Amino acid sequence: MAVHADLKLVRHGEDGVDLAFRADVLRGLAEPQKAIPARWLYDPAGSALFERITDLPEYYPTRTETALLERCGPAIADAVGPGRAVVEFGSGSSVKTPLLLREVKPAAYVPIDISAAFLHQASAALAARFPDLPILPVEADFTKPVRLPELVAGHAMLGFFPGSTIGNMVPRTAVDLLRSMRETLGEGARLVIGIDRVKDITRLLAAYDDREGVTARFNRNLLERINRELGGDIPVARFRHVARWNPVWSRIEMHLQATADLRFTVAGRPFAMREGETIHTENSHKYTAGQARFLLQAGGWTPATQWTDPQEDFLIMLADASEHRSAP
Numbered sequence: 001m002a003v004h005a006d007l008k009l010v011r012h013g014e015d016g017v018d019l020a021f022r023a024d025v026l027r028g029l030a031e032p033q034k035a036i037p038a039r040w041l042y043d044p045a046g047s048a049l050f051e052r053i054t055d056l057p058e059y060y061p062t063r064t065e066t067a068l069l070e071r072c073g074p075a076i077a078d079a080v081g082p083g084r085a086v087v088e089f090g091s092g093s094s095v096k097t098p099l100l101l102r103e104v105k106p107a108a109y110v111p112i113d114i115s116a117a118f119l120h121q122a123s124a125a126l127a128a129r130f131p132d133l134p135i136l137p138v139e140a141d142f143t144k145p146v147r148l149p150e151l152v153a154g155h156a157m158l159g160f161f162p163g164s165t166i167g168n169m170v171p172r173t174a175v176d177l178l179r180s181m182r183e184t185l186g187e188g189a190r191l192v193i194g195i196d197r198v199k200d201i202t203r204l205l206a207a208y209d210d211r212e213g214v215t216a217r218f219n220r221n222l223l224e225r226i227n228r229e230l231g232g233d234i235p236v237a238r239f240r241h242v243a244r245w246n247p248v249w250s251r252i253e254m255h256l257q258a259t260a261d262l263r264f265t266v267a268g269r270p271f272a273m274r275e276g277e278t279i280h281t282e283n284s285h286k287y288t289a290g291q292a293r294f295l296l297q298a299g300g301w302t303p304a305t306q307w308t309d310p311q312e313d314f315l316i317m318l319a320d321a322s323e324h325r326s327a328p
Contacts, residue, residue: 012059038282045225069162085108107155109140156189250285260275297322
């Protein structure tokens, strides 16, 4: 059964504009290296395009993690036990979620996502597959602590954060997110997290710049969203998608590069870009196993077990909420 919990953190102005979206875009376009947080890529159109990306032959993470979850699901269930409330951060279409739910036999499922339409669509699909499972969707920005529904109070929590979404954040932000998850889930919680591993750069670049151009459309959709929701007149056709490997940060970067000198307005504010200048839209950090463990520890989680695929492309890690201590 799906119970819709109206716990919204999104604030809109009198004109109906998402105030956080407008603030992030205007601030980001005014910076020397223009940049817009990756979360704004995922409006309904962007989310649908991303689902297409996950099926592309070049995009290995989704199929690799899915196969790994199928293999290690029983081991996860043995480790965590039944009866926990599963809380998924950034639920998306919940493609991988059934693989976990069918194994761990949870007391409830709480998907958290910033996209209300996508969230409730996915929740309805899961409700059809698990008719006896309480499903409590929460529309919220999961990068901050989230108040969970009262119906799961008293249950031990199992956080679920697949898709290597943690890689979209610079390390300091990733650590902050892990700490927020620790606060949201509380004492005695456990976390199942997917993390993409460092690998051949050619494979990485192909995964984020596919031959069909779906990733390019996904990236440029951000500009279309700005034009539509913020009254912009950005010439979308004069931007091209660029994927780069940054060895210093161990990450793939996505950019939108101006192909000519440009002038445009957003929310009534003028902006200019030179030919070749970019808007930085997304990062995808890649980690070694040791770096992944250190990241979790810095975020308040103690790694317990990890699983990887035969090619060692991807990691699924199970971690425990670390005890709060006043001293070493």
